[in-house]
Amino acid sequence: MSDAGFDAAIVTERPRIDRLDPRTRVLASFAVVVALVATRSPLVLAGALGVLVCAAAVSGHSARALLHRLAHVEGFLVVLLVLLPLTVPGPAIAALGPVAISEPGLVRAGTLFLRVNGAALAVFTLLGGLEPIRFGHALARLGLPEKLVHLLLFTARWVSEIGEEARRLHEALRARAFRPTTSRHGLRTLAHVAGRLVVAAIERAERVDEAMRCRAFAGRFALVDRNRFGAIDLVFAAGLTIGLTLLLATDRWT
Amino acid sequence: MAHIPDGVLSAPVLIGGAALAATGLALGLARLDERDIPKTAILAAVFFVVSLFAVPVGPSSVHLLLGGLIGIVLGVRAFPAIFVGLLLQAVLFGFGGLTSLGVDVVDMAAPGVIFAALARPILERAAPATAGAVAALVGAFSVAGTAAAMATALALSAADYLPSLKIVVLTQAPLALVEAVITGFVVAYLARVKPEALGRLPTAEAAS
Numbered sequence: 001m002s003d004a005g006f007d008a009a010i011v012t013e014r015p016r017i018d019r020l021d022p023r024t025r026v027l028a029s030f031a032v033v034v035a036l037v038a039t040r041s042p043l044v045l046a047g048a049l050g051v052l053v054c055a056a057a058v059s060g061h062s063a064r065a066l067l068h069r070l071a072h073v074e075g076f077l078v079v080l081l082v083l084l085p086l087t088v089p090g091p092a093i094a095a096l097g098p099v100a101i102s103e104p105g106l107v108r109a110g111t112l113f114l115r116v117n118g119a120a121l122a123v124f125t126l127l128g129g130l131e132p133i134r135f136g137h138a139l140a141r142l143g144l145p146e147k148l149v150h151l152l153l154f155t156a157r158w159v160s161e162i163g164e165e166a167r168r169l170h171e172a173l174r175a176r177a178f179r180p181t182t183s184r185h186g187l188r189t190l191a192h193v194a195g196r197l198v199v200a201a202i203e204r205a206e207r208v209d210e211a212m213r214c215r216a217f218a219g220r221f222a223l224v225d226r227n228r229f230g231a232i233d234l235v236f237a238a239g240l241t242i243g244l245t246l247l248l249a250t251d252r253w254t
Numbered sequence: 255m256a257h258i259p260d261g262v263l264s265a266p267v268l269i270g271g272a273a274l275a276a277t278g279l280a281l282g283l284a285r286l287d288e289r290d291i292p293k294t295a296i297l298a299a300v301f302f303v304v305s306l307f308a309v310p311v312g313p314s315s316v317h318l319l320l321g322g323l324i325g326i327v328l329g330v331r332a333f334p335a336i337f338v339g340l341l342l343q344a345v346l347f348g349f350g351g352l353t354s355l356g357v358d359v360v361d362m363a364a365p366g367v368i369f370a371a372l373a374r375p376i377l378e379r380a381a382p383a384t385a386g387a388v389a390a391l392v393g394a395f396s397v398a399g400t401a402a403a404m405a406t407a408l409a410l411s412a413a414d415y416l417p418s419l420k421i422v423v424l425t426q427a428p429l430a431l432v433e434a435v436i437t438g439f440v441v442a443y444l445a446r447v448k449p450e451a452l453g454r455l456p457t458a459e460a461a462s
Contacts, residue, residue: 123345
């Protein structure tokens with residue numbers, strides 16, 4: 001069990017980007033990711049990645065947070081990045097004993113690396129640090145089904161509480177000198193922690209449901225949101241549209 | 255590992271995954287009564303938190319997927335719960351992606367929902383130990399199903415990924431074992447401590 005994770009979800013204040021309507025941020029991040037997925041040329045992708053790194057820095061993220069975020073992405077990619085140059089057929093540019101590094105494979109791996117990191121950066125720049133409540137409200141106003149939004153708001157609300165509960169149980173285990181190991185005892189203990197969390201969650205849900213009913217909850221939240229689509233959003237959206245059009249145009253015509 | 259990031263899959267696979275996920279979400283939301291929202295949300299939060307546990311496997315460690323357990327406890331409502339969990343993970347932690355969300359939701363939710371539905375008659379009646387043993391199978395099959403679905407999504411996207419997939423799928427074998435043991439123990443525990451958590455499933459609920 002690790003303690004990491006719960007605190008990583010802290011909401012960070014980022015004055016520059018927080019002036020945008022969260023809806024703009026959601027749509028913009030989606031647009032950038034789609035544009036990157038549609039871009040084929042590695043050179044254009046490298047340029048886009050450069051712009052995105054600058055944007056991430058300007059938007060108020062620390063370099064440490066950026067590297068931390070990208071390190072997660074690399075975890076998924078590492079197998080593909082290592083194997084693509086070795087397995088894609090094509091002319092070899094270098095050989096290490098029996099294995100040859102093929103040029104098309106290297107290009108494929110490079111493109112993949114640039115595209116995936118660019119997309120991760122875009123999401124991080126635009127949505128990182130966004131309060132889950134504002135995020136949920138933005139999604140509701142973008143037309144996501146209300147039940148799904150309620151589910152999201154409730155879940156976001158309880159992740160930290162359940163995290164606290166998990167930490168308490170973890171402390172209790174440590175106080176009894178428990179060390180997680182791959183043994184029957186170790187796994188069963190972890191399973192009982194998970195089971196205890198499920199039981200506590202169901203009991204908590206029953207209390208919450210009753211409390212909400214007492215306060216005349218009729219299955220609908222009033223989604224109050226003071227964010228407005230303003231001049232800043234318009235300028236940002238226009239700039240982004242021009243930027244993405246340029247990106248795709250350079251990609252197709254070069 | 256069940257989080258395919260943005261930029262890896264091809265457009266047709268992304269669109270197909272999104273369509274399948276939308277179907278699952280529609281089914282799940284239809285079953286999601288307003289009264290169920292707090293319970294489903296709190297359980298989604300539990301699975302979110304538990305999937306952050308690092309469970310030791312020899313010198314290394316794995317993160318649980320819990321697809322089987324979620325399917326057992328939530329039934330088809332696993333789709334909205336997992337959707338919400340993955341969306342929050344993508345935005346808060348950067349696991350997974352936005353365009354790949356549909357594929358990721360299907361990979362994670364569908365195997366658990368299907369295998370749990372098959373095992374439901376036994377899980378609802380059997381003694382705790384038997385229910386645990388069956389749940390262990392559900393857990394293992396769900397991990398295998400998730401790995402197979404991910405591999406399919408990647409293979410359909412580009413033939414170049416095929417050699418890597420063998421390695422990726424093989425790395426899921428220890429996870430399937432750990433997940434089986436954990437799911438089995440959790441379900442045996444729930445059968446003893448909170449039987450409603452297993453019996454209070456959509457079908458049983460409709461009957462009562």
